[in-house]
Amino acid sequence: MSTNRGEATRAKLIEATAQVVRNVGYTHASTRAIARAARVAEGTIYRHFPDKTAMFLAAVIEQNQPIIEWVSRLPARAGRDTVGSNLADCLLRLSGLRDQMLPLELALLTDPELAGQRRQLASGPPDARPVGPPEYIADYLAAEQRLGRVRSDVAPSEMAIVILATLFGLSVPPFEGGAGVDRDLLATAVGLLLTGIEPNPRVA
DSSP: OOHHHHHHHHHHHHHHHHHHHHHHOSTTOOHHHHHHHHTSOGGGHHHHOSSHHHHHHHHHHHHTHHHHHHHHTGGGGTTSSOHHHHHHHHHHHHGGGHHHHHHHHHHHHHOHHHHHHHHHHHHSOGGGSOOOHHHHHHHHHHHHHHTTSSOTTSOHHHHHHHHHHHHHHHHSSOOGGGOOSOHHHHHHHHHHHHHOSSOOOOOO
């Protein structure tokens, strides 16, 4: 299979994945239905993706390239502005993905098959793992750690998960007018993550 043909087939699978998910949701989106929508054999899927979870993640990322590209440049902002403002800007942009990412995250948590596939992806070789917002945010935090602007005793990957979980948590309640997550609320949430809620220690 030539590279161009392979890329075309992959693009068809991405488009078909988005279509099937819109119709039936992530949990009920089978590889058979996706292959049928893409007009390819079901086995073709596994020439491009290791499993269904990887295909779901790729579909969300590739359909939102402008946002993902901005987030991919976040590590280069280390040392500029403040950590809080950089993270708030990042989360505000990512809030535009909440209608797609939140249902996917919930499916990955509640569907045993998808949850198992996610664990396999996470434990696989680094070059086989999908790269997206969690990895970019972790890279940014690691860069800020090296500059001494973020605590050195917390793993960047764990911080990234907490930060994204905060975004998803703020996205669950209905917001007036459907405008999405409020920027000021995001800034407040990021501030709490950075400073904690314990009172400042008393100066002896």
